[in-house]
Amino acid sequence: xxxxxxxxxxxxxxxxxxxxxxxxxxxxxxxxxxxxxxxxxxxxxxxxxxxxxxxxxxxxxxxxxxxxxxxxxxxxxxxxxxxxxxxxxxxxxxxxxxxxxxxxxxxxxxxxxxxxxxxxxxxxxxxxxxxxxxxxxxxxxxxxxxxxxxxxxxxxxxxxxxxxxxxxxxxxxxxxxxxxxxxxxxxxxxxxxxxxxxxxxxxxxxxxxxxxxxxxxxxxxxxxxxxxxxxxxxxxxxxxxxxxxxxxxxxxxxxxxxxxxxxxxxxxxxxxxxxxxxxxxxxxxxxxxxxxxxxxxxxxxxxxxxxxxxxxxxxxxxxxxxxxxxxxxxxxxxxxxxxxxxxxx
Amino acid sequence: xxxxxxxxxxxxxxxxxxxxxxxxxxxxxxxxxxxxxxxxxxxxxxxxxxxxxxxxxxxxxxxxxxxxxxxxxxxxxxxxxxxxxxxxxxxxxxxxxxxxxxxxxxxxxxxxxxxxxxxxxxxxxxxxxxxxxxxxxxxxxxxxxxxxxxxxxxxxxxxxxxxxxxxxxxxxxxxxxxxxxxxxxxxxxxxxxxxxxxxxxxxxxxxxxxxxxxxxxxxxxxxxxxxxxxxxxxxxxxxxxxxxxxxxxxxxxxxxxxxxxxxxxxxxxxxxxxxxxxxxx
Numbered sequence: 001x002x003x004x005x006x007x008x009x010x011x012x013x014x015x016x017x018x019x020x021x022x023x024x025x026x027x028x029x030x031x032x033x034x035x036x037x038x039x040x041x042x043x044x045x046x047x048x049x050x051x052x053x054x055x056x057x058x059x060x061x062x063x064x065x066x067x068x069x070x071x072x073x074x075x076x077x078x079x080x081x082x083x084x085x086x087x088x089x090x091x092x093x094x095x096x097x098x099x100x101x102x103x104x105x106x107x108x109x110x111x112x113x114x115x116x117x118x119x120x121x122x123x124x125x126x127x128x129x130x131x132x133x134x135x136x137x138x139x140x141x142x143x144x145x146x147x148x149x150x151x152x153x154x155x156x157x158x159x160x161x162x163x164x165x166x167x168x169x170x171x172x173x174x175x176x177x178x179x180x181x182x183x184x185x186x187x188x189x190x191x192x193x194x195x196x197x198x199x200x201x202x203x204x205x206x207x208x209x210x211x212x213x214x215x216x217x218x219x220x221x222x223x224x225x226x227x228x229x230x231x232x233x234x235x236x237x238x239x240x241x242x243x244x245x246x247x248x249x250x251x252x253x254x255x256x257x258x259x260x261x262x263x264x265x266x267x268x269x270x271x272x273x274x275x276x277x278x279x280x281x282x283x284x285x286x287x288x289x290x291x292x293x294x295x296x297x298x299x300x301x302x303x304x305x306x307x308x309x310x311x312x313x314x315x316x317x318x319x320x321x322x323x324x325x326x327x328x329x330x331x332x333x334x335x336x337x338x339x340x341x342x343x344x345x
Numbered sequence: 346x347x348x349x350x351x352x353x354x355x356x357x358x359x360x361x362x363x364x365x366x367x368x369x370x371x372x373x374x375x376x377x378x379x380x381x382x383x384x385x386x387x388x389x390x391x392x393x394x395x396x397x398x399x400x401x402x403x404x405x406x407x408x409x410x411x412x413x414x415x416x417x418x419x420x421x422x423x424x425x426x427x428x429x430x431x432x433x434x435x436x437x438x439x440x441x442x443x444x445x446x447x448x449x450x451x452x453x454x455x456x457x458x459x460x461x462x463x464x465x466x467x468x469x470x471x472x473x474x475x476x477x478x479x480x481x482x483x484x485x486x487x488x489x490x491x492x493x494x495x496x497x498x499x500x501x502x503x504x505x506x507x508x509x510x511x512x513x514x515x516x517x518x519x520x521x522x523x524x525x526x527x528x529x530x531x532x533x534x535x536x537x538x539x540x541x542x543x544x545x546x547x548x549x550x551x552x553x554x555x556x557x558x559x560x561x562x563x564x565x566x567x568x569x570x571x572x573x574x575x576x577x578x579x580x581x582x583x584x585x586x587x588x589x590x591x592x593x594x595x596x597x598x599x600x601x602x603x604x605x606x607x608x609x610x611x612x613x614x615x616x617x618x619x620x621x622x623x624x625x626x
Contacts, residue, residue, distance in 0.1 A: 010440040010479045013456060092434035224455070228445050230434040238395045238428075239501070240421035240449040285435035288455060 014289060017282050021296040025074070028303040032070040033062045035307055037315060068199035072264060073306040073320070074299035075208050076197070077271055079215070079261035081279075081298025082291065084272020086219055086254030087141075089226040089287060090247045091154050094280070095335055097273035098137070098258040099328070100160065102167025104269070106140025107133040107262035108193065109170040112177040114263075115189060126204040126263070130211060134259030140166050141255050152233075195268040195321030197306050208264045215257035216295060222246050223287040230285070268302070268321045270328020275301055277331060346408040346423075347373040347504040347537040349394065354403035356393055357561075364389050365561040366403070371537050373504075376528075378552030379541045380572075382582050385558040387541045388429070391507050394539070395426050407505065421449035425503035429510045431494035433482045439493050440478040443468055446500030468499040472526055488519030495526060504536040510543060524551070545599050549573045550591065557581055573597035 034045045038061055048062035080098060087096040087103070098104045110132035114120045120129050147162035148154055178189055219226075225246045228236045236243045261268075278301075279293040302320070305327075309318040349371040357363035364386040371377045379387050392398050393405060396412050405412040407423055425446070433442060446468070447461040457465075469475045472492045477485070485493065491511065498506060511527065512520040528551060531538045542548045548555055549569040557564045557572050559581040565572050578586045578599060585602040 010438045011444050011457070011462075094435070224448065224451075227437075227441075228448055230437060231442075231445065232432065232434075234392070234397050235426070235428055237397050237417065238421065238424075238426045239445065240416075240418035242417060280435070284441070285437050286441060 011286070014283060018289070018292055018296070021282075021293055021300065025296050025300040025303070028300045028307070029070050029074070032073070032303050032307045033066040035311060036061070036066065065199070068202075068205065069197055069306070070303050071205060072199060072208070073197045073302045075205070075212055076261045076265045076268065077275070077298040077300070077302025077305075078295040079208070079212050079257040079298070080268065080271035081275035081294040081301070082212075082216055082219055082272075083254040083258040083261070085276040085279075085287070085290060085294045086215075086226075086250045087272070088276055089229060090250050090254075091145075091159060092230060092232070093154070093156050093159065094277060095156060095160065095273070095332065097270060097328075098254075099167075099267075099269040100273065100332065101141065101144050101163040102165070102170060103137045103141045103144070103255060103258050104262055104267050105167040105170035105174065106143075107137040107259045108267050109140075109173045109177075110134065110136025110259065111192075111263050112174050112181075112189065115185065116177050116180060126200075126207045129263045130207050130260045132259075133263035134256050136170070137255040137259040137262070138252065140170055141251060145251075192266040194319040195266045195324075197265050197302075197320055200264065204264050208260050211260035212257055215253045215260075216291070218249055218253035219287075220291050222250055223291055226250065226287045227285075266321075269325045270332070271298060271302060271324055273335075274324070274328050274331055277335065348406070348408060349505060349537060349539065350404075350406040350409075351390075351394075352404045352406070354393060354400045354405060356389060356398060356400050358389075362386065362389070363561050364393070364558070367558075367561075367563055368403075369556055369563065369566055371539055373537055374535045376531055376538045376540065376551065376553045378548035378555045378569075379539060379558060380543075380545055380548050380555055381558035381564070383543075384560075385581075386561040387558055388509055389561075390558070391426065391509050391539070391541055394507055395424055396420055418449045421501060421503070423503050424505045424507060425498040425501035426507045427491075427494055427498045427509065427511050429513060431490050436481045436483050438478070439474070439480050439482065439485070439496075440465065440469070442482060442493055443478075443496045443500050446497040449501060464502060465496075465500045468496040471499055471530065472496040473522070488515050488522070491515060491519065491523060492526075495523065499530065504534070506531070506536060506538045508538065508540045510541060512547070513543065545573060545578075549598065550594060550596050570597050573599055 030042065030045055033049065034040045034042060040048070040058055040062060044058050045062055048059045049067070052063065053059045084097040087098065087101060088094055111120065111129055114129045114132040119125070144162045144166045147166070148159040150158060178186065181189060225241045228239055228241050229243060229246065233243045275298040276290065276294050279290055279297050283289045283293050305323040306320045309320040309323050312318055351367055351369050354367045355365050362384050367390065379390060381387055393400055396417065399413065407415065407420065412420065443465045444457050444461060447457050447465060451457050451461055469478055472495050474489065474492050474496060477489060477493070482490065482493065495511070508527065512523050515523060540548065540552060552569060554567060555569050555572040556566045557577055564581050565577045573588055575586055575588055586599050587602060588597050588599050591598045
């Protein structure tokens with residue numbers, strides 16, 4: 001019977017698209033170590049990545065300059081995509097994203113506070129800066145949700161408005177603090193604020209990797225329950241989901257990985273909006289597929305966006321946030337105008 | 346196992362609405378209707394029974410076990426709810442939504458088992474919508490969405506089914522389809538069904554017993570012909586009504602009288618609390 005076959009086809013794990021995304025990530029990684037002022041042929045790049053060599057200039061460029069940058073971009077992309085996915089699932093709205101909700105601004109505020117206290121920079125501990133960014137992100141996220149809540153519901157209009165307000169407020173705080181910073185620190189701050197994927201050292205990558213793993217694990221653990229939240233909180237409760245507990249843990253995890261991404265690479269907008277949307281088009285809204293897909297696609301997307309940012313105005317470099325915002329802003333408008341995104345939840 | 350016992354339960358929202366000292370029992374195999382005017386506390390009672398809110402005073406027992414000590418997943422294995430409105434936030438497919446009903450059994454494990462899938466498939470067939478399995482929820486009509494909602498509840502395999510106005514937003518044809526599915530399921534399953542409805546005639550026609558609520562209190566509990574009387578309905582709804590017998594079933598049938606304008610309508614549409622109709626109960 002035809003109907004008997006449709007059920008397993010529609011619902012369940014799908015390996016092929018996930019493997020395609022993994023392949024896309026590998027291609028992006030390879031391209032990003034090949035392209036630049038010193039071009040490297042594909043075979044050379046693979047050789048440099050796999051074997052290495054002591055005094056080989058190709059190996060030096062690929063392994064010490066381009067690969068760390070690509071890894072940073074990949075992890076930041078995955079982190080921002082997962083954060084967006086988490087915020088979207090708990091607010092039941094595809095428009096929620098760390099940038100739109102002002103959570104990124106809150107994290108930036110945390111980072112500049114750490115800078116003001118002299119905790120950031122080459123001698124600082126990236127874990128401490130991440131902690132500050134996390135605190136800022138959490139503060140912003142809690143404020144946005146507290147302001148937006150009306151009778152226990154989160155209407156999309158008030159959610160977006162409070163996101164704008166909280167984001168503007170924390171942006172002003174960032175500007176206030178940059179005004180307090182000494183002139184010699186200023187350039188680094190501005191460079192970081194614009195979104196900067198220049199490699200920052202192994203410790204930053206390690207902290208980001210650890211936080212990303214923790215955040216992804218929390219999200220993956222809650223994936224099935226996040227699906228049920230799409231029915232609304234009351235029905236999730238009636239199906240046996242402790243909705244409040246699920247929302248809280250995802251909320252904290254999403255703020256945490258936003259903080260880690262921002263403290264490592266500055267504010268890069270809209271990744272959390274673009275990537276989950278594309279992943280949803282590809283794989284449907286089931287979070288058990290969407291979480292690995294968004295992580296892979298987010299990594300590939302930001303690696304490729306960074307590649308583009310490096311080559312469009314070569315030898316000058318465009319901030320990667322310009323590319324992501326140029327993609328994200330039109331998508332936001334489209335989602336807002338389309339029936340599903342604009343609906344109040 | 347399917348007995349529902351509500352003992353002296355009181356619950357109030359901050360707005361003052363709620364239920365006050367409600368006591369009743371639904372026996373296994375019974376179809377109990379909960380009726381009453383707007384803001385009488387009908388939906389509140391369903392939210393209490395499904396542990397969305399907890400009683401301030403009194404106890405609720407499901408199959409002899411106190412709701413307070415029953416874990417949420419264990420409760421969801423016994424009690425399934427068909428809500429008044431069914432909206433899914435993201436473009437899930439029908440099959441995925443019906444499989445969500447398996448959550449209390451799957452226990453949060455990564456993917457549903459083959460048995461979960463066959464139960465979901467059976468639920469789709471019982472509601473007559475196996476062809477919709479691959480459709481997206483946001484492409485469905487209101488009537489189709491309600492059928493998916495019922496299929497999801499059936500997939501839960503709970504012996505107690507709570508229905509909150511399951512036909513309220515449906516056209517005549519879908520009202521009939523939904524009612525038929527629910528009554529058939531009730532007869533075949535020997536479970537307990539509790540139906541909240543505004544529609545007094547629908548409730549009187551199909552329910553074994555009726556519970557009439559007004560202002561959060563139980564006004565009367567009994568067989569439809571004992572409850573659907575002028576004596577009980579006039580004070581509960583605050584408007585004049587006429588009660589007659591259905592020519593075929595012999596069950597009571599009621600009509601509200603709008604004396605000011607002289608035209609007729611059903612009671613549920615002209616209750617004195619109509620100004621409060623927009624508020625949730």
